[in-house]
Amino acid sequence: MSEATIAVFPGDGIGPEVTAQAQAVLENCGERFGAAIRFVEAPLGGAAIDATGKPLPDDSLALARSADAVLLGAVGGPKWDDPKSDVRPEQALLGLRRELQLFANLRPIQVHARVVEAAPLRREILEGVDILFVRELTGGVYFGQPSERRQGAAGREAVDTIAYDESEVRRVVELAFGIARERRKKVTQVDKANILATSRLWREVTKEVGAEHPDVELEDVLVDAMAMHLLRRPADFDVVVTENMFGDILTDEASVLSGSLGMLPSASLGASLNSFGKRSGLYEPIHGSAPDIAGRDLANPLGSISSAAMLLRHSLGLEEAAVAVEAAVSGVLDDGLRTADLRQPDTRQVGCAEMGAAVIERLSR
């Protein structure tokens, strides 16, 4: 049996609680589905600032580079929030994305049939929602230079820069088309081409890639209109590909469709292949570190557990295991178990650990 090394960065706030549950799930199903999994844990984010003074210590980065995949909890918290500070936990995330060249961030949005009532939109709008966001993750305004505050003739001023070259656009758009072919064969490219030069480049390159995939339908939508369509007719979208910051904003908006941010997973993929011949990647729930509920067994571990399912699929090639985990997650929701973020009538409230145990119980049936 092949052995997979997973780097585990529990991070801050509720990160350690939810990651422990995802790790238990991976432990339970790895061997049964064909891979022995070895976990190596290291500090990241605020926890790493406290321990070493750096949000992304060299040893943690080296571990991430050598692992077959990375499982991450969440980073950040009020303790490290001083905007004037030179070190911030979020730098760990951006550093990992840049150093591992994790250019494609996959964020699936689905609506579980029994959780529909927990979402603030009407059932008719939510029926059939199944969107996969592919957010570009290593370019755009997050990394463009110059990015600085300075003293100008008129006083304080600041500048940020959006920059993309065509190869950065092409690789993520190609990945999006590849995924769309396995799904409902539709790609929506989101931009602000009426204003931004980078958006016009995105449109051009996406059209060229689209021409190589005539079986996939391509549409371009302006980002402001997309913000509205996502709430009015979310079921119309299949794969949505967009640049870094638009993807950041639209995926938080889209998370509302699923009833709770706590349920949503993500995968950040790069080009390099791991010892399984698959893309190495970083897997984390979309939610943050939620310091207000940390350490109280209140967090929803399903986002982290679903991220583990994506890890099994994309970095270890264990599709059957991934499907089993996703079915177990869906199963516990069918059984009426809910963490505090998802209170609904006729359901039973459970803590983070009990929710994780229930998923494992389902998996082992």
Ligand code: IPM
């Ligand atoms: C996300 C987060 C990060 C981002 C922050 C924490 C830097 O919002 O992963 O969506 O903006 O990319």
Ligand code: MG
């Ligand atoms: Mg975000």
